[in-house]
Every structure is written in structure tokens, then in C-alpha cells.
Amino acid sequence: MLDEKLEPIYADVLRRNPGEVEFHQAVHEVLDSLGAVVAKHPDYAEGALIERICEPERQIIFRVPWVDDRGQVQINRGFRVQFNSALGPFKGGLRFHPSVFLGTIKFLGFEQTFKNALTGMPIGGGKGGSDFDPKGRSDNEIMRFCQSFMTELYRHLGEYTDVPAGDIGVGQREIGYMFGQYKRMTNRYESGVLTGKGLTWGGSRVRTEATGYGAVYFVERMLARRNQSFDGKRVIVSGAGNVAIYTIAKVQQLGGRVVACSDSEGYVVEENGIDLAVLREIKERKRGRIADYAKARGAGATFVANGRVWDVPADVAMPSATQNELNGQDARTLLKNGVKAVGEGANMPCTPEAVRAFLDSGILFAPGKAANAGGVATSALEMQQNASRDSWSFEATEARLAKIMHSIHDDCARTAEEYGAPDNYVLGANVAGFIRVAEAMRALGVI
Numbered sequence: 001m002l003d004e005k006l007e008p009i010y011a012d013v014l015r016r017n018p019g020e021v022e023f024h025q026a027v028h029e030v031l032d033s034l035g036a037v038v039a040k041h042p043d044y045a046e047g048a049l050i051e052r053i054c055e056p057e058r059q060i061i062f063r064v065p066w067v068d069d070r071g072q073v074q075i076n077r078g079f080r081v082q083f084n085s086a087l088g089p090f091k092g093g094l095r096f097h098p099s100v101f102l103g104t105i106k107f108l109g110f111e112q113t114f115k116n117a118l119t120g121m122p123i124g125g126g127k128g129g130s131d132f133d134p135k136g137r138s139d140n141e142i143m144r145f146c147q148s149f150m151t152e153l154y155r156h157l158g159e160y161t162d163v164p165a166g167d168i169g170v171g172q173r174e175i176g177y178m179f180g181q182y183k184r185m186t187n188r189y190e191s192g193v194l195t196g197k198g199l200t201w202g203g204s205r206v207r208t209e210a211t212g213y214g215a216v217y218f219v220e221r222m223l224a225r226r227n228q229s230f231d232g233k234r235v236i237v238s239g240a241g242n243v244a245i246y247t248i249a250k251v252q253q254l255g256g257r258v259v260a261c262s263d264s265e266g267y268v269v270e271e272n273g274i275d276l277a278v279l280r281e282i283k284e285r286k287r288g289r290i291a292d293y294a295k296a297r298g299a300g301a302t303f304v305a306n307g308r309v310w311d312v313p314a315d316v317a318m319p320s321a322t323q324n325e326l327n328g329q330d331a332r333t334l335l336k337n338g339v340k341a342v343g344e345g346a347n348m349p350c351t352p353e354a355v356r357a358f359l360d361s362g363i364l365f366a367p368g369k370a371a372n373a374g375g376v377a378t379s380a381l382e383m384q385q386n387a388s389r390d391s392w393s394f395e396a397t398e399a400r401l402a403k404i405m406h407s408i409h410d411d412c413a414r415t416a417e418e419y420g421a422p423d424n425y426v427l428g429a430n431v432a433g434f435i436r437v438a439e440a441m442r443a444l445g446v447i
């Protein structure tokens with residue numbers, strides 16, 4: 001049950017955004033945490049502040065026509081939801097996946113607003129993408145799609161306005177094609193308009209690794225509060241994309257053993273630990289499948305088609321693929337198998353029922369908007385380097401990332417304690433993020 005002041009706000013969100021179930025879910029989770037805030041500081045419930053936070057500043061939907069390799073015209077739908085710019089230019093990734101619709105982008109933009117606030121950096125929240133399916137498309141098709149997408153989107157962007165980056169289905173290759181088209185359309189080499197760029201054309205060291213590394217730093221700090229570490233721990237990671245790969249890399253560096261990872265077609269278990277070099281070769285270079293990885297590894301690796309990776313016993317679980325990929329039943333399985341910590345690398349990968357099960361059980365649970373903030377934080381470091389026409393070393397950039405993740409962790413822990421729920425990082429993240437955005441919005445007036 002939501003607080004009585006918040007219930008009508010949520011009812012309005014349901015009425016105004018029909019069918020956008022992930023957006024409803026994300027809003028409900030934040031409003032659930034805000035009950036404690038409006039009880040303590042009733043002024044936050046005034047001036048329609050919370051209502052304004054739930055309504056994007058601007059939503060852009062556009063046609064993306066392109067020609068495939070057979071000469072056929074294809075039509076996709078493009079989106080950019082500019083959610084909140086109280087703290088800085090809209091900032092957040094672009095997702096290319098066939099499941100994308102307005103509700104997906106709205107949920108991601110809403111989450112992004114609080115995540116970006118938690119980083120303490122001057123970035124507002126936004127998200128975009130398309131229902132384009134990059135799977136099986138040639139490099140030329142990807143380029144033509146990205147160029148067409150940017151031919152409309154460019155007019156809504158700018159280093160002081162809105163700065164996209166990657167997300168599912170969008171990595172350095174796609175950012176390159178979009179940056180090229182932006183440069184061509186505007187006749188400006190405006191490095192700070194996109195992040196996740198390549199190192200030779202304005203990118204930052206550590207941005208590729210940042211989300212996965214950051215999530216592991218967060219969980220490491222959380223474990224340390226219970227005098228534990230990754231050393232010797234069995235870990236499972238879902239997904240096998242950007243976030244998953246660099247989560248695996250950092251866990252291994254810290255002495256943990258990652259025994260399973262997955263993609264949308266199944267999972268692989270390897271008791272001796274996933275071989276990162278082989279995984280990277282297959283996923284990053286060949287753009288292959290987890291089944292190909294299992295085949296390449298031979299007898300030591302078992303591929304389970306369409307199974308649940310959460311059935312594999314582990315000390316730590318890091319869901320790093322997509323929203324609602326870990327449900328209540330999966331949570332109970334993990335708990336039964338003795339999981340000690342769960343860290344969300346993806347955005348909203350655990351269903352509300354799963355989150356409740358983890359919180360009730362007293363294990364450590366790191367919510368995505370805090371744990372996966374390392375990616376966007378390093379994007380903000382990329383913007384800083386672009387603005388000063390500078391380029392930092394790997395070591396210096398990674399040290400900044402580690403410091404930011406530790407400070408996000410400590411902010412969440414401190415806020416949770418202040419609100420009488422120590423160790424509830426969900427409450428801590430939602431409240432700490434909300435207060436930053438809310439304070440800035442109040443200062444800027446009713447706009």
C-alpha cells in the first residue's frame with residue numbers, strides 16, 4: 001500500500017500512461033519509498049512536485065525508414081524521452097531491441113533520472129531507442145539504420161541539451177555511425193553530444209568497462225560491511241553483453257569464480273569458471289551466441305537451452321541482461337541455494353516480488369539505479385574530458401569510477417539508516433536520488 005498522499009499520484013500515472021506496465025512498476029517502486037519522505041518532510045508532497053517528477057519534460061516519437069541489403073524499405077519507430085533536466089542536460093542510453101515501445105523508454109528514463117542524481121554529477125535523465133532488431137543485420141544495414149535514426153534525432157540533441165549513449169543493442173559501433181551522422185548534419189565536431197565513443201574519436205578510457213566494473217565495486221563495498229569479499233565466492237551473471245562481460249572481468253580480478261552466464265536463448269555452466277577471453281572473442285568480435293561459447297569450451301561447459309540461470313547455486317548473483325528477468329520463484333531458488341548478495345547490473349531485472357523476497361530474507365540487495373550507475377557516471381567523465389579537450393589515463397579514470405561507486409554506496413546506506421531501515425538499499429537509493437532531483441526542481445520554479 002502506498003502512502004495516502006501518494007496513492008492518487010500513482011492512480012493518475014496509471015490513467016495517463018495506459019498499458020505501460022514497466023513504467024508503472026518503476027514509478028510504484030519509487031513512490032513506495034517516498035512514503036517515508038513525505039511523512040518526515042510533508043513539503044515534498046506540495047506544489048505537485050512528485051506529479052511533475054512522474055511526467056517527462058518532452059517525449060519524441062518518430063519514423064525511421066531505411067533500406068535493407070535486399071533493397072526493401074523497412075520502417076521502425078524511434079523514441080527519445082527527455083525525462084528530467086533539473087540537474088543537467090538529459091542523459092541516458094539508446095536501446096535497439098524489438099520489444100522497445102514508449103513504455104520501455106519511459107521506465108528507463110524515469111530510473112535514469114534518479115540514477116544520474118545519485119552519481120552526484122551534473123546530468124539530468126533521459127532515454128531513447130527503437131524497436132529495430134539488430135540481430136542478423138549486416139554492418140551496412142546497421143549503419144543505414146543509425147544514420148536514418150540520427151537524421152531525425154539530431155535536432156533534439158546537443159552537449160548542453162541531451163546526450164545519449166549506448167544500452168541494449170547499442171555499443172561503440174552504433175555510437176560511431178550516429179556520431180558521424182550528427183557531425184555531418186550539424187557541421188560540428190561536437191564530441192560531448194554522445195558518450196561511449198571510441199578512444200580515437202573522443203571516447204573515454206574505462207567507459208566500456210564502467211557499468212560492470214562499477215556494479216562489482218558497489219557489491220564489494222556492500223559485502224565489506226559484513227566482513228566478506230568476492231575472494232573465493234561462486235558468482236552467476238545473467239546476460240553476455242557489455243554489462244555482463246565486464247562484471248565477469250572484475251569479479252575474476254577480485255578472486256571470485258563466475259560459474260554461469262547466459263543470453264536470451266539459454267545459459268552455460270562451467271564449474272571451473274567462465275573463460276573470459278573466449279567469451280569476449282565470441283560475443284564482442286564474432287557477435288555469436290552463448291551456445292557457440294559452450295561449444296568452443298567443450299566438455300567442461302554445459303549449455304542449457306531456455307533454462308533459468310538462477311537455478312545454478314551461487315553466493316552472489318548479478319542479473320545483467322534485461323528488466324524482469326528474475327522473478328519471485330527465481331529469488332526463492334537463489335535463497336534456498338544460499339545466495340548472500342544480489343547486485344542488479346541491468347535496469348530493473350528483479351520483479352517486485354523478487355525484490356521483496358530478497359529484502360525480507362535479510363541478504364544484501366543492490367538496486368540497479370545505484371549499482372549500475374558506473375556506466376553513466378563514466379559517461380559524465382567522458383563529457384568532462386570532451387569539454388576540456390583532455391584524455392585521462394585508464395588508472396586515473398578507474399580510480400574516479402571506484403570513488404564514485406563507493407560514494408553512491410555510502411549515500412544509499414546512510415540514507416537508509418536515516419530513514420530507519422539500515423541495509424535497505426532500495427529505500428536508500430530512491431530517497432537519496434529523489435531528494436537531489438526535488439531540491440533542484442524546487443529551486444528552478446514551476447517549469
Ligand code: NDP
Pocket residue numbers: 097099166167168169170211239240241242243244262263264265320321322323325345346347372373375376
Ligand atoms: P547488450 O546488448 O550488450 O547485452 C544484453 C544482454 O542481455 C545480451 O546477452 C542479451 O541476449 C540479453 N538480453 C537482452 N534482452 C533480453 C531479453 N528480452 N531476454 C533475455 N535476454 C535478453 O546490453 P548491455 O549489456 O549494455 O545492457 C544490459 C542491461 O544493463 C540492460 O538492462 C541495460 O539497460 C543495463 N545497463 C547498461 C548500461 C551500459 O552502460 N551499457 C549502463 C547501465 C545499465 P541476446 O543477445 O540473446 O539478446
Ligand code: 2IT
Pocket residue numbers: 091092093094112115163164165166167195347372373375376377379
Ligand atoms: O542505463 C544506463 O545507465 C545506460 N545505459 C548508460 C547511460 C549513459 O548515458 O551512459
